Amino acid sequence: MEMSELRALLTPVGLELLDSLGPIEDIAEVARAVSRLRADGHSPELVSAVVGQAHLRAKATAKFGPFAARMLFTRAGLEQATRLAVAARHAQRIRQAGFTGVADLGCGIGGDALAFAGAGLDVLAVDADEVTSAIAAYNLAPFGAAAQVRHATAEEALPEAEASGARAIWMDPARRTSGHSETRRVSSDGYSPSLDWAFDVAARVPTGIKLGPGHDRDALPADAEAQWVSADGSVVELVVWSGALAREGVRRAALVIRGDRSHEMTAPADTVDEPVRELGAFLHEPDGAVIRARLIGDVARSLDAGMLDRHIAYLTSDAAVTSPFVQSFRVRETMAANPKAISAALKAHGIGRLEIKKRGVDIDPAAFRRKLALRGDQEATLILARIGDQRRAILADRIPSP
Incomplete structure (x- = not known):
């Protein structure tokens, strides 16, 4: 936004026009609003400022909730x-x-x-x-x-x-x-x-x-x-x-x-990770903030869990406990990370809706999904991960966070 646009906007006419538009969600709606306001005789500076702000207000709702409806923005800001x-x-x-x-x-x-x-x-x-x-x-x-x-x-x-x-x-x-x-x-x-x-x-x-x-x-x-x-x-x-x-x-x-x-x-400092252990009944994915802060070890100890692999931030345990600092999954079964083996397991469980997560493997989840047979009314999560020197697929169910 240029200063000339801001001056046009910060007038009773400009602010009233902005409030009358309401949030503008998509680009097609932006184009229609510009055409309508220009046809009504408003200046190019005012139309640009008002429509731009209406579009930014719609985007800002995710950060500012209802307060966005009375705020002004720049895109970079x-x-x-x-x-x-x-x-x-x-x-x-x-x-x-x-x-x-x-x-x-x-x-x-x-x-x-x-x-x-x-x-x-x-x-x-x-x-x-x-x-x-x-x-x-x-x-x-x-x-x-x-x-x-x-x-x-x-x-x-x-x-x-x-x-x-x-x-x-x-x-x-x-x-x-x-x-x-x-x-x-x-x-x-x-x-x-x-x-x-x-x-x-x-x-x-x-x-x-x-x-x-x-x-x-x-x-x-x-x-x-x-x-x-x-x-x-x-x-x-x-x-x-x-x-x-x-x-x-x-x-x-x-x-x-x-x-x-x-x-x-x-x-008081980065915490020490727990040792690697075999995949148990549960898999836990630490929150990204925990991973960045390097507090995975403390989370593991609170869950009586160990590292699934020393190079990736997944934890595993047999204890039926979870934590606000992880997303937990109950393991159904594991298999080789190839579409044929996975499709057979999905068919056996009647899974038609599948979330795919990956860690430590070079796989495009969207492309990988197209190789799978998804039929049925059940849902599950597929976790593709490198464990040691093997690529494994873990079929699991999400556990609601506490």
Whole structure:
């Protein structure tokens, strides 16, 4: 979005037109809306802004729920924005650490700042991009003076942010090239503000720094807490916490959020894996946050389980127990990972609906499915995995998560 489009949008006519459209789900609907609004005599800048926002609002529902219907976005800002359910837990941590305010240095469209302000924290939100900071100001306007927005770089705003000892620092460094729509990811050397600068701030001031979940573990500060977060089965971020925001004795954490419930596992360091054992009655797939945090060993011990193979993150046990930190499966049978053997087993069980998972094997599940005979009214999960030097197929049933 260009500034001219934003100016056209931020008028009574523009905002009323946007609200009248409602969310626009697909590209065909976008084209029809553009044609209709242009025929009604609206300017190209206004039509582009209004239809673009209506489309982004539809996409934003997954992250912001009903709040998306009154927010403004840029495409790049929405892609990097924290899910509101995740941001709310960050806000809770900051409040529990005793802070009454937070400086969001690199606030983007204001996703984290919304959660901070909603939790009762005084917010200073800063972004280096003029359009983005204006959008953040719009999104945070309902909080009035409790949420101030500045158009400035993180470096420029730091003195004001540090002036109050009651403020924590939050940073979500830009991990994409500058722009509002077509952007690309950059390496950690190209983050803005730079990671060296962010980590230096974190060494002096209690800080939370949001990074991609695949960030190089060896590049993390040794004295900080690293928390990997998954939401509804996807690992969405890594947060580095420092100072009073880091919990005593915790250096590794896995926060697993499913719906409105969350569970967390913590440890002072990476944990030691359990030994490999033969496939038992149950197979367990650790949540991605647990795998990233390298806490598989602690999960295995809680399930009386061992590693299925030392190179892949599957656990196996004979105990009929599960955990919020894994997806568990009851094993039906195992066979060679070839379509003929698998099809015979599927036919014998009357399986017509099949979920296919893989780990440690070079197989395209979609292509593999086309080779299988699926007939019947039963369903199951097929797990293709390398166990030792063999490729095996495990037919199993999902066990509901606790």
